[in-house]
Amino acid sequence: MRKIITGNQAVAYGVMLSRVDLIAAYPITPQTTIVEELSELCATGRLKARFLKVESEHSAMAALIGASTGGVRVFTATSSHGLAYMHEMLHWASGARLPIVMVNVNRALAPPWNIWSEQTDSLSQRDTGWIQFYCENNQEVLDTILQAYRIAEGVRLPVMVVLDAYVLSHTAEAVEIPGEDEATRFVPEYCPPYRIDTEEPLGFSTIATPEYFFEFRYRMQKAMEEVPRFAREVEEEFAASFGRRYGAIERYGGDEPDVLLVTSGTVTSTSRTVIRKMMERGVNVAGMKIKRFRPLPSEEVFEATRKAKKVAVIDRNLSAGVGGIFAQELKACLYSRETRPPLFPFVSGLGGRDITPDLIEEAILYALEHSKPEEEILWLGLKR
């Protein structure tokens, strides 16, 4: 069935089709319509899930941790301050190896107050042991949620599915909604390997001394290392059923470009148009979208950048004191490689300022015209 729906509605459909048992959530702009939509779906019985209307995001994640330990499939959604407030529990969820799936609608953190799109909220959770996917359109949002449950339950790590505020969350576009039967075949019933059971009493998250703790973290890393292969298999299966695939990264445009433009989220859609038009004008340019940020697909990133003369990155986020986070991650990823093209780290669109086609073209032209960046951070669209 094809419907015109917003990104937040696509989230709700994804949750419904994944047959989540328990939702615990707290409203925050611009996530709110997800909570409203899911409340409605639960109240009308279209989604047979319990909805715990908790008093905070911290409690939302804590409740999911309790419920997931109890062996049921869980979901929450948040944004910005809500995600920051959850931070402690994000470590708890991954440390307890619980397959929790969460949607984060990217929004800037205050002060000054701002409710518009920026990725600093989710990217500053990069060390919490969560798998992270950044989506480009509403179809990808829905599809990624279905895949997220498969991956989370397969490798026993939590997954964060990220979408841009307003540009996706509140913008309606055509989305193909899978049928319930085919969705159920793809996301079967959740069978946890262990759960709270009075017949077989277990202690969960018991204290581990230095003698044991280290190995718990080693195993978490090993689980992360399983993700690339596992996610690829899941996506192949998804593609076989639904005919759509996204990849951990997506490369488009020329094979040996003078500039490879790296983006994530909805900036990618704008970039596709800019790059297509520039290629029509004879400019040798290509694009790469990074969908999976954790674990970073370093092999694919290397392959995609290998034949590029220069790499330009547009970051809608800022790690103050360093710069854009995707750019930093790319640098780290390419450091040990023999071919390391010059990298142009652009920061743009903070607090939801539009990243327009003109700005994207400006970034590409700058990279074409310079042998290396003139500054540590290249500010794109900044009023000086």
Add this chain to the structure above:
Amino acid sequence: MKKIEIPEAENLGRGHLACAGCGAAVGMRLVLKALGEKMVMVIPASCWSIIPGQWPYSSLKIPHVHAGFVTGGATASGIRAALDIRGDRETLVVVWAGDGGTFDIGIQSLSGAAERNEDILYICNDNEAYMNTGTQRSAATPFLAWTTTTPVQRPKENPKKDIVAIMADHRIPYAATATPAYAEDLFKKLEKAKRIRGTRFLHLLSPCPPGWKFSSEHTVRISRLAVRSRVFPLYEVENGTSYSLYEEPRTVPVKEYLRIQGRFSHLNDREIEIIQERVDQEWQRLLKRACC
């Protein structure tokens, strides 16, 4: 009055790490005996994050889930929901939190759970300070008591938060106080709590030898003196309004309770008098609630 049978089966095994004379170890043992095996216990950060023992061992023979400091109410809500979804309405979800995790940092998630009237039993194991980190003041620390953050030159200036009144005012079906010296009373309250659905709150006063600075053989004596001096009255509140008060026939002056604890040894007679006055006032306040 029906005689209380305390079962012999132990669900707190040997080898736990509680201090000698730990009031909470006596309390836990009794609580586990009263509640049986169809239960799961949520343990937010507290002495009991440590006491059951370290991975891969545990002295708790019932399923238990260690949880973040502030999350007792929320984690229990999630577990309750999961059990309900699984069709298990029988297994009791119990929170065992410290006074820090209840009065202070965890009060938000506890209040949220109580407002939703989650079907859980929340036990606050109150040793009147942050004992797991070495005796720092909490909102449960009594007026003028010594702790490492309220040194004798400037002991605690504020009265203890009235947590039972706060919980009762959420209109939860059941709130009560208990302390290990009155084992039968504790047992009766737990048996009653078990039969009720909705949020049940038990405030359990647990004397702490290292934190309160008394010799470990006095735990039960101090637990009893807390009640007899009316520092810690035993009572129940049903549905936020109906109070039942246990009146100790052999009351003693507060001084007797204070004088055997090192945390009050800096107090002069005038200060003890002030504490006595406050205890009397609180008692009158409680009587008023119980009568009206």
